[in-house]
Amino acid sequence: MRTIYAKSAPGRAGVWPRAPKAAASDLLPASLLRADAPDLPELAEFDVVRHFTELSRRNFGVDSNFYPLGSCTMKYNPKFTETVASLPGFTRLHPLMAQLKGAGHYAQGALEVMYELEALLCEITGMAGYTLHPMAGAHGELTGCMIIAAYHADKGNTKTKVICPDSAHGTNPASAAIAGFDVVTIKSEDGIISPEALRAAMDDQVAAVMMTCPNTLGLFERHLPEIVEIVHSHDALLYYDGANLNAILGKMRVGDAGFDVVHLNLHKTFATPHGGGGPGSGPVGVGGKLLPYLPISRVKKLEDGRFFLDYDHPKSIGYMAPFYGNFGVALKAYAYVLRLGREGLVRVSENAVLAANYLRKRLEGVLEIPHNRTCMHEFVASAARQAAGGVRALDLAKALLDRGHHAPTIYFPLIVKECLMVEPTETENKATLDQFVDDLVAICQQAEADPEAVHQAPQTLPVTRLDETWAARSMWLTEDLCGE
Amino acid sequence: MPYVPHTPEDVSAMLAVLGAASVEELFADIPAALRPKSFDLPPGLPEMEVLSRLEALSAKNRTDVVSFLGAGFYDHFIPAAVDALSSRGEFYTAYTPYQPEASQGTLQAIFEYQTAVCRLLGMQAANASAYDGGSAIYEAMMMGVRKTRRTRLVICETVNPIYRTMLDSYTLNLKLELVTVPHRDGAPDLGALAAAVDDATAAVVVQNPDFFGGVHDFTGLFAHAKAKGAVAVMSAYPVMASVLKTPGEMGADVCVAEGQSLGLPLSFGGPYLGIMTCTLDMIRQMPGRIVGQTKDTRGRTGYVLTLQAREQHIRREKATSNICSNQALCALRALIHLSLLGPEGLARTAVASMERAHQAAARLCALPGVARLNDGPFGNEFAVRLPISAYEAIDKLTARGFVPGFPLGRYYAGLENCLLVACTEKHSAANVGILAELLGDIIGGAL
Numbered sequence: 052m053r054t055i056y057a058k059s060a061p062g063r064a065g066v067w068p069r070a071p072k073a074a075a076s077d078l079l080p081a082s083l084l085r086a087d088a089p090d091l092p093e094l095a096e097f098d099v100v101r102h103f104t105e106l107s108r109r110n111f112g113v114d115s116n117f118y119p120l121g122s123c124t125m126k127y128n129p130k131f132t133e134t135v136a137s138l139p140g141f142t143r144l145h146p147l148m149a150q151l152k153g154a155g156h157y158a159q160g161a162l163e164v165m166y167e168l169e170a171l172l173c174e175i176t177g178m179a180g181y182t183l184h185p186m187a188g189a190h191g192e193l194t195g196c197m198i199i200a201a202y203h204a205d206k207g208n209t210k211t212k213v214i215c216p217d218s219a220h221g222t223n224p225a226s227a228a229i230a231g232f233d234v235v236t237i238k239s240e241d242g243i244i245s246p247e248a249l250r251a252a253m254d255d256q257v258a259a260v261m262m263t264c265p266n267t268l269g270l271f272e273r274h275l276p277e278i279v280e281i282v283h284s285h286d287a288l289l290y291y292d293g294a295n296l297n298a299i300l301g302k303m304r305v306g307d308a309g310f311d312v313v314h315l316n317l318h319k320t321f322a323t324p325h326g327g328g329g330p331g332s333g334p335v336g337v338g339g340k341l342l343p344y345l346p347i348s349r350v351k352k353l354e355d356g357r358f359f360l361d362y363d364h365p366k367s368i369g370y371m372a373p374f375y376g377n378f379g380v381a382l383k384a385y386a387y388v389l390r391l392g393r394e395g396l397v398r399v400s401e402n403a404v405l406a407a408n409y410l411r412k413r414l415e416g417v418l419e420i421p422h423n424r425t426c427m428h429e430f431v432a433s434a435a436r437q438a439a440g441g442v443r444a445l446d447l448a449k450a451l452l453d454r455g456h457h458a459p460t461i462y463f464p465l466i467v468k469e470c471l472m473v474e475p476t477e478t479e480n481k482a483t484l485d486q487f488v489d490d491l492v493a494i495c496q497q498a499e500a501d502p503e504a505v506h507q508a509p510q511t512l513p514v515t516r517l518d519e520t521w522a523a524r525s526m527w528l529t530e531d532l533c534g535e
Numbered sequence: 536m537p538y539v540p541h542t543p544e545d546v547s548a549m550l551a552v553l554g555a556a557s558v559e560e561l562f563a564d565i566p567a568a569l570r571p572k573s574f575d576l577p578p579g580l581p582e583m584e585v586l587s588r589l590e591a592l593s594a595k596n597r598t599d600v601v602s603f604l605g606a607g608f609y610d611h612f613i614p615a616a617v618d619a620l621s622s623r624g625e626f627y628t629a630y631t632p633y634q635p636e637a638s639q640g641t642l643q644a645i646f647e648y649q650t651a652v653c654r655l656l657g658m659q660a661a662n663a664s665a666y667d668g669g670s671a672i673y674e675a676m677m678m679g680v681r682k683t684r685r686t687r688l689v690i691c692e693t694v695n696p697i698y699r700t701m702l703d704s705y706t707l708n709l710k711l712e713l714v715t716v717p718h719r720d721g722a723p724d725l726g727a728l729a730a731a732v733d734d735a736t737a738a739v740v741v742q743n744p745d746f747f748g749g750v751h752d753f754t755g756l757f758a759h760a761k762a763k764g765a766v767a768v769m770s771a772y773p774v775m776a777s778v779l780k781t782p783g784e785m786g787a788d789v790c791v792a793e794g795q796s797l798g799l800p801l802s803f804g805g806p807y808l809g810i811m812t813c814t815l816d817m818i819r820q821m822p823g824r825i826v827g828q829t830k831d832t833r834g835r836t837g838y839v840l841t842l843q844a845r846e847q848h849i850r851r852e853k854a855t856s857n858i859c860s861n862q863a864l865c866a867l868r869a870l871i872h873l874s875l876l877g878p879e880g881l882a883r884t885a886v887a888s889m890e891r892a893h894q895a896a897a898r899l900c901a902l903p904g905v906a907r908l909n910d911g912p913f914g915n916e917f918a919v920r921l922p923i924s925a926y927e928a929i930d931k932l933t934a935r936g937f938v939p940g941f942p943l944g945r946y947y948a949g950l951e952n953c954l955l956v957a958c959t960e961k962h963s964a965a966n967v968g969i970l971a972e973l974l975g976d977i978i979g980g981a982l
Contacts, residue, residue: 052643054643054646054650055874056647063877064876064877065614067883068880068883070883071883071889072890073889073890073893074886075778078914079750079889079912080912083752083779083780084779084780085784088777088882089776090878091654091655091873091876091877091878091881092647092651092873092877093877093879096614099616099871100616100620102874103874104623106626106639106644107620107623107626110629110640110641111637112625113628114624114625120630123630125628128628129582131585133622134586138589140590140592140595140598142800142801144596144597144802144803146801146803146804147606147941148602148604151926151938151942157596157597158597159595160594160595164589175574177571177572186667186670186806186862187666187858187859188860189847189859190670200707200708201707221846221849221859225850225856226857227852228854228857231709273564275569276566276568299565301571301574302570302571303565303569307571318860322538324864325630325631326627326862326863326864326865326867327627327630327864328630328631328663328860328864329860329861329862329865330806330860330861330863330865346704368704368707369700369707370701370703370704371701371704372667372701373697373701373804373805379800379803379805386585386586389580390580390581390582391537393578394536395537402539402541404561405550408549408561425561448634449634452636452637457630457634458634463848477538478538478540480540481548481549507832509637514635514636514639514835515831516636517831518830518831518832521829522828522829523842523843525828526818526827526842527829528825528841529654529661530646530647530650531653531654531659532660532815
């Protein structure tokens with residue numbers, strides 16, 4: 052499909068704002084003006100609409116396709132939350148309106164949303180306080196790690212290390228490193244953290260252990276109580292990566308279980324759409340002893356019911372966001388929680404876990420399931436058997452695309468060969484789950500009968516397989532950078 | 536039950552396949568000791584009731600005002616087609632494009648976005664976005680640190696103070712030296728900046744237009760930085776960039792910007808868009824997703840995420856950044872916005888905003904005791920000193936439906952009486968006239 056620049060013609064435009072009376076050169080010296088106008092697209096509005104509509108049709112999304120992308124919780128995004136986020140009383144609100152009179156006088160509705168959402172997240176996870184400022188999961192991890200660093204520094208501890216299991220998301224070690232820590236990786240045993248391995252890695256230099264529970268294999272960390280004890284006995288803190296919270300709503304609260312810091316992914320568990328890569332929202336919750344270190348500002352409620360932004364936290368790690376995080380995303384999550392309520396949230400996890408186990412069981416004979424026991428909201432299968440015959444996880448993924456399913460996450464976690472990480476979520480109906488199984492069975496049969504056909508997949512999409520090596524070598528990153 | 540499609544029969548059938556008697560059995564791995572002590576949430580509400588509750592909350596915000604607040608975040612007009620196109624489910628319900636064949640829409644849009652912001656800023660390469668303009672400056676500084684293997688960072692005090700507070704936090708544990716060069720009368724002190732950029736400097740960071748609205752040429756400073764081996768970083772304002780000398784023309788190595796002004800509503804601070812661009816020789820230091828053009832097995836053009844060896848999912852703790860989710864949908868909105876306006880529409884927006892601001896500056900400075908902080912060139916925003924407290928002026932004017940601007944004293948000691956006033960193409964001449972009259976009345980003691 053031609054790019055929008057190829058469709059552009061000089062002198063056209065979609066939107067014609069009223070022409071100003073002055074020219075730029077009437078207002079600024081010529082030496083401060085650019086030599087040439089930027090070569091941006093010039094199209095009629097209808098042509099722009101056609102272009103982006105056509106682009107959208109070259110995409111899989113949750114609205115159009117089953118999207119069992121493990122670790123990403125690609126559930127249905129209720130439409131009414133978009134209505135909520137586009138209410139003019141929110142979209143027109145300049146963030147600095149809250150920093151004028153009375154630190155929030157002009158933004159009482161927005162502050163109430165933040166205050167109430169923080170309170171709901173506290174109750175859902177059993178934490179003492181939240182910040183909504185982090186703008187994505189990894190941003191939450193960084194915030195959490197900085198809170199951990201501030202806590203230890205305040206105590207006079209000089210701890211330098213953070214432990215991550217080998218099943219962790221890549222963002223965990225990357226975030227810990229940016230917060231100034233050295234990262235120590237420990238090996239999983241039978242898919243989960245072994246208390247022995249953890250004990251061997253623990254010393255007084257360890258500031259925190261970062262965990263995902265259920266972990267990226269979809270397994271509950273059964274030694275959690277022992278892990279909590281080991282971590283806390285070394286004056287270290289336990290971090291909860293909330294990527295997989297969709298498994299445990301109402302079944303376990305991370306605060307009750309002994310975690311000290313948690314980040315949530317509102318764009319996963321709380322159904323805010325992911326937008327093809329973002330925006331997300333990664334609120335961070337902490338236990339009571341870490342409250343002083345949360346980012347500023349924090350939303351507080353006065354006795355008379357009014358809300359204000361409180362900046363008076365001398366031990367705070369400071370500002371992680373220019374304002375209050377991705378407020379528009381938080382709004383959608385707030386509406387979602389109000390809509391579902393207690394019962395609805397419990398049903399989310401129950402049905403997410405039911406669907407994952409159903410798929411796991413039905414795929415047992417089709418793919419290898421390395422840790423084949425009751426899983427939580429997702430499970431990891433392996434195409435090792437198919438790979439021995441020349442058809443890899445990547446090939447199965449591409450063949451699934453041809454049948455209208457987005458592929459599961461592949462080659463992650465790194466500890467399972469040829470893996471496919473499947474997360475169906477609670478919102479897909481049984482017919483869709485069954486169709487996915489049937490299609491995967493058919494693909495695996497084809498892998499045996501005619502492996503070359505699977506290597507050729509996909510054939511029904513706008514493009515066949517793309518040459519990533521060539522892309523990296525030629526660095527054709529804009530219309531103006533011609534490749535080799 | 537909302538959003539869960541399973542009938543009781545479906546559940547029974549699925550449990551039968553599992554050989555489980557109940558759903559609860561599937562949670563047997565969570566020991567009793569770890570079960571919630573409480574889960575005391577309100578009962579769910581029908582969609583209609585949630586909507587009316589949120590409508591009521593939205594009405595508690597003061598948005599029925601004529602506002603001259605800017606400070607880096609501007610109320611420009613957003614054409615309806617931006618919302619209509621970006622809210623197509625195929626875009627907004629997709630994940631990061633890990634399966635390129637099923638994500639050509641997102642990938643091509645990012646490629647076109649990368650092209651658009653590079654052309655706008657006069658740079659060569661871009662990523663698919665950072666969270667916002669502030670975290671983008673942090674990432675740009677770290678590009679300089681990695682490129683030079685130096686640890687001293689020089690930043691001008693006229694860079695948005697909201698971002699500078701973020702940088703203080705972000706660099707807390709990183710053993711970096713952050714040197715802030717004070718402003719002079721609300722303008723960058725070019726001599727002091729050059730003096731501060733020495734052989735140990737990793738990067739110098741400036742903003743154009745600066746926080747006070749002043750427009751500058753940093754060509755000389757950037758040449759000096761290059762001579763010292765430091766990386767030149769500029770933070771820009773995309774709408775104004777359509778008419779101003781580009782960061783590329785000035786010799787910037789990295790240019791970042793808050794992209795909010797390109798089709799994103801103010802939305803109480805987010806989601807916004809961190810635009811990140813650089814010269815080609817800095818590309819391997821760039822954090823985050825980058826899209827490249829390539830070919831499929833039949834020789835057709837297609838797009839993929841590329842140069843991924845920089846990223847956290849491959850490099851883990853050695854990655855250029857921890858960023859994973861970014862602001863992709865906001866980048867799409869920016870691209871659609873730019874495509875609708877084109878170069879002419881964007882320049883008209885910039886000049887109309889400047890024209891109104893120049894008119895406002897003239898009107899306000901005609902009032903007794905009101906003067907600009909300096910007489911340098913400015914764009915669509917300017918700073919004035921008032922004969923009264925800026926907070927007092929704001930309170931009294933806001934009560935009359937006019938927010939006159941931002942109080943500079945919030946971030947700058949000694950500027951307690953100073954007001955930062957921004958205009959966009961949405962302000963009418965009448966808006967400016969009433970603002971001047973009301974402010975005149977307040978200064979004169981009539982209000």
